[in-house]
Amino acid sequence: MTQDLVATRADAQVDPAGDGAWSARAREVLVEAEARLDRRFGQTENPEKLIALRARAVDQLLRNAWVQCIANDSGLSLFAVGGYGRGELFPRSDIDVLVLGEPAAQAAHAEAIARLFAMLWDAGLAVSHAVRSLAQCAEAAAAEQTVMTALIEARPVVADSATRKALAGAIAPEVMWPAREFFQAKRAELQARHKRFGDTADNLEPDIKDGPGGLRDLHTLGWMSLRAFGVRDIEALVGLGHVGLDEAAALKRERIVLSRLRYGLHLVARRGEERLRFDHQKALAARLGYADDDGSLAVEKMMQGFYRSAAVIRRVSDRMLQRFEEQFDGSGEPLPVQAGFSLRNGYLNADDPAWPYGRMGDLFDLFAAWAVTPQARGLHSLTARAVAEYLDEMVPYTAVDQTTRDKFMRLMRAGDGAQTLARMGRLGVLGQWIPAFAQVSGRMQFDLFHAYTVDQHTLMVLRNIGQFAAGAADERFSIAHQVWPRLSQPELLLLAGLFHDIAKGRGGDHSELGAVDARAFCQAHGLDAHDTDLVAWLVEQHLRMSVTAQKQDITDPDVVHGFARLVGSRERLDYLYLLTCADIAGTSPKLWNAWKDRLLADLYFATRRALREGLEPPLPETARVAAARREVGAWLHEGGYSADQVAGLLARMPDEAFVRFRIEQLMWQAQALAEVGQGELLVRARPIQHGANALELLVHSPDRDGLFAAIVISLDRLGFAIHRARILDGPDDTVLDTFEVSPADSFADPDPQALVASLQRVLSAPLEGLRPVRRVVPRQLRHFRFAPRIDFPEAGESQCTLLNLVAPDRPGLLADVAEVVRDQNLRVHDARIATFGERGEDQFLLTDHQDRPLDETARQALREALQAALAPR
Numbered sequence: 001m002t003q004d005l006v007a008t009r010a011d012a013q014v015d016p017a018g019d020g021a022w023s024a025r026a027r028e029v030l031v032e033a034e035a036r037l038d039r040r041f042g043q044t045e046n047p048e049k050l051i052a053l054r055a056r057a058v059d060q061l062l063r064n065a066w067v068q069c070i071a072n073d074s075g076l077s078l079f080a081v082g083g084y085g086r087g088e089l090f091p092r093s094d095i096d097v098l099v100l101g102e103p104a105a106q107a108a109h110a111e112a113i114a115r116l117f118a119m120l121w122d123a124g125l126a127v128s129h130a131v132r133s134l135a136q137c138a139e140a141a142a143a144e145q146t147v148m149t150a151l152i153e154a155r156p157v158v159a160d161s162a163t164r165k166a167l168a169g170a171i172a173p174e175v176m177w178p179a180r181e182f183f184q185a186k187r188a189e190l191q192a193r194h195k196r197f198g199d200t201a202d203n204l205e206p207d208i209k210d211g212p213g214g215l216r217d218l219h220t221l222g223w224m225s226l227r228a229f230g231v232r233d234i235e236a237l238v239g240l241g242h243v244g245l246d247e248a249a250a251l252k253r254e255r256i257v258l259s260r261l262r263y264g265l266h267l268v269a270r271r272g273e274e275r276l277r278f279d280h281q282k283a284l285a286a287r288l289g290y291a292d293d294d295g296s297l298a299v300e301k302m303m304q305g306f307y308r309s310a311a312v313i314r315r316v317s318d319r320m321l322q323r324f325e326e327q328f329d330g331s332g333e334p335l336p337v338q339a340g341f342s343l344r345n346g347y348l349n350a351d352d353p354a355w356p357y358g359r360m361g362d363l364f365d366l367f368a369a370w371a372v373t374p375q376a377r378g379l380h381s382l383t384a385r386a387v388a389e390y391l392d393e394m395v396p397y398t399a400v401d402q403t404t405r406d407k408f409m410r411l412m413r414a415g416d417g418a419q420t421l422a423r424m425g426r427l428g429v430l431g432q433w434i435p436a437f438a439q440v441s442g443r444m445q446f447d448l449f450h451a452y453t454v455d456q457h458t459l460m461v462l463r464n465i466g467q468f469a470a471g472a473a474d475e476r477f478s479i480a481h482q483v484w485p486r487l488s489q490p491e492l493l494l495l496a497g498l499f500h501d502i503a504k505g506r507g508g509d510h511s512e513l514g515a516v517d518a519r520a521f522c523q524a525h526g527l528d529a530h531d532t533d534l535v536a537w538l539v540e541q542h543l544r545m546s547v548t549a550q551k552q553d554i555t556d557p558d559v560v561h562g563f564a565r566l567v568g569s570r571e572r573l574d575y576l577y578l579l580t581c582a583d584i585a586g587t588s589p590k591l592w593n594a595w596k597d598r599l600l601a602d603l604y605f606a607t608r609r610a611l612r613e614g615l616e617p618p619l620p621e622t623a624r625v626a627a628a629r630r631e632v633g634a635w636l637h638e639g640g641y642s643a644d645q646v647a648g649l650l651a652r653m654p655d656e657a658f659v660r661f662r663i664e665q666l667m668w669q670a671q672a673l674a675e676v677g678q679g680e681l682l683v684r685a686r687p688i689q690h691g692a693n694a695l696e697l698l699v700h701s702p703d704r705d706g707l708f709a710a711i712v713i714s715l716d717r718l719g720f721a722i723h724r725a726r727i728l729d730g731p732d733d734t735v736l737d738t739f740e741v742s743p744a745d746s747f748a749d750p751d752p753q754a755l756v757a758s759l760q761r762v763l764s765a766p767l768e769g770l771r772p773v774r775r776v777v778p779r780q781l782r783h784f785r786f787a788p789r790i791d792f793p794e795a796g797e798s799q800c801t802l803l804n805l806v807a808p809d810r811p812g813l814l815a816d817v818a819e820v821v822r823d824q825n826l827r828v829h830d831a832r833i834a835t836f837g838e839r840g841e842d843q844f845l846l847t848d849h850q851d852r853p854l855d856e857t858a859r860q861a862l863r864e865a866l867q868a869a870l871a872p873r
Helices: 003-008 019-041 048-069 103-108 110-122 134-143 145-152 161-170 179-196 215-229 245-269 278-287 298-329 360-371 381-393 402-413 417-427 429-433 435-439 454-469 480-486 490-499 510-524 529-540 544-551 557-567 570-585 594-613 621-638 643-651 663-673 707-717 752-763 780-784 813-823 856-869
Strands: 077-081 095-100 127-132 155-158 335-338 341-344 347-350 682-687 695-702 720-730 734-743 789-791 801-808 826-832 839-848
Touching: 019 048, 019 110, 019 245, 048 077, 048 110, 048 155, 048 245, 095 134, 103 110, 110 127, 127 134, 134 145, 134 161, 145 179, 145 215, 179 215, 179 298, 215 245, 215 298, 245 278, 245 298, 245 381, 278 298, 298 381, 298 417, 335 360, 341 360, 347 360, 347 381, 360 381, 360 402, 360 417, 381 417, 381 429, 402 417, 402 490, 417 429, 417 454, 417 490, 429 435, 454 480, 454 490, 454 570, 480 570, 490 510, 490 529, 490 570, 510 529, 529 570, 544 557, 544 570, 544 594, 557 570, 557 594, 570 594, 594 720, 594 734, 621 643, 621 663, 643 663, 663 682, 663 695, 663 734, 682 752, 695 707, 695 752, 707 720, 707 734, 707 752, 707 813, 707 826, 789 856, 801 856, 813 826, 813 839, 813 856
Parallel strands: 095 127
Antiparallel strands: 077 095, 077 155, 335 341, 341 347, 682 695, 695 734, 720 734, 720 826, 789 801, 801 839, 826 839
């Protein structure tokens, strides 16, 4: 044996007591070492020392086990690979090793190898291993870059120098995976990995290791550096000119932040968890010493730190990848595009190395040049670094001259102002120009309603506004492309979008506080009083249209007129409508749907009509009913129906229908009623919007107790979510019920005819035995439970009792509520259904079975029954 191999065995002795005794003692040593390191985790700011010590402790156990099982002359060697090969071992990370030996040695010692790993498993070390020869290593590495990646970090645990050199030679760049080819493969792998996470780290449950801006991005840079330049640490690239001192320091700082989070997450989760799941976020925040205050929860502070670190890693990583690319492919000849700027290898670059000369105005010139250079792949790494280096010197808009502010406003008035703001946000410029924006950078909200951090949500809103500006019809927004051309100054909408959430986390009403910020900004940038008032008003009222549409009855003329009085003008309505659409769609990918699109469009048109007709009190209900009946009757006459047929059809429809539904809906309902006889069951469905899965459902039927519950339970069983319900009593003891639904489960069939057939079968049979399906509450929803809030506010002039219910959302929630209402012998006359992330906020108009309002006894019985049904499962 060579001297260096003997040295690794110097403190290792064969245990005469046998494998079981060795494993038992090894387990005790391991538990004690882990406990000692875990205690130190709470006392140290740098977890990297702990993961190195953990790797050294495992090294020692592996060497001892190797001596116990493998003979000195076996011809076998042991290497650590993967993260363990880098000398990093988090509390529950995989321990990957390679047993290297020629096929004859492998065969001769197969039992000894099996014994080795059995002992290690018995000791509590979950070791993953591969047994290969040099030729097998070379073959596997040549075929798969992930194997190659693991092997280039191979670290000897029990191996002599000759074996180390032989392994390194078998996978050398001269033999396989030359530096350029390896770089391209790892970059493609990184891009594909980012794509799996939506190309953003700003998710509710981000992945610390594999997500964009995570530790794996740093590992990738390290692998590229090792293959291309032979250096293991990114810091070593400083001397080679591929990374600046500031960039290396930033990566080291953020690596420590992420390592600390990952170390603590493993401890809290008690397994190798890499995602910051809701299950562990609160416990981890407490373990790391964060505390709640008036402005933020502890968990929100912790997550903000993560998002900011991930953003820095992504920015520096993008610059380094570009430099590596130029190292292999060159930068080519610069192509001038604007005064002072050119394209280098397709990237926009400032020609003068001294740029931006310490002036904000010159920085804005870059964004102006970028805006008129759509072919640019992005910023050149040197220019991006110059921006990053200038960040600390940047001053806010309050500390510059009017000329510089004017440059900013010219950027906003350009055709792609939304994209320019997004670029400024990603580069950190926006937070320097507007310090309030920096405060919400990386700020998350611990709920399921907001899928992104505040700054990322703001950029999503701006992106949606930019899509409106494209002028083309977007199937997600049915009328936005019609409203957008009416805006006389689109930049005012951009400013409202920029400021609408900027005051979140300050402890007050963010709409009011944000309006103050917006007003100050507009005044400083020279906007006149009208424009300033408009932007500030939009910020202050940015939630009003959404709340009105989703929580109030927008078929009620009084509701529409109240909203119209708030808006006051067609101009404000146009701006507010577009801001509301962009805001909702930018809150969560799942939040915007065809139902919300139509709901807001209905409120928009109703308000526009009210503004056009003047803000006098609406016509009496009798006049509105008569006018709607005449219009529908005329349409039916034109369709070939006789006067008697028209009269008969209209007589089957309740007066309230002509108040609550649009004329187009009434026409569809009347035509459907013509297909069945008086008193027969009618079920019809149609798409709410072309190309969307949302459906409008119509049920006309003889009234039966439990009918509403039967419909709701059936829709839940079929996998549909109900967004809106309208329950109307018709003549001759009939009901005319409408529902707006969309598929909520993968098994839901969005075909309208399939839904009609299923409901027809259910409603044609006895209803008494129909019960909701009991479903498992999704993991995410379990972390946002709260006691249901049940109250009975005044119902105005209605002869019904109004039930307000706010409860944790879960599958089957509405079905369970409907079952309770049925079991209490109550009737539902109207229902408004709204879901906001983890919260269901529903309203019902109820009577007893004799159509009387609920007395106090009935209310208390309903309250108790709902509390029992909605108790956590």
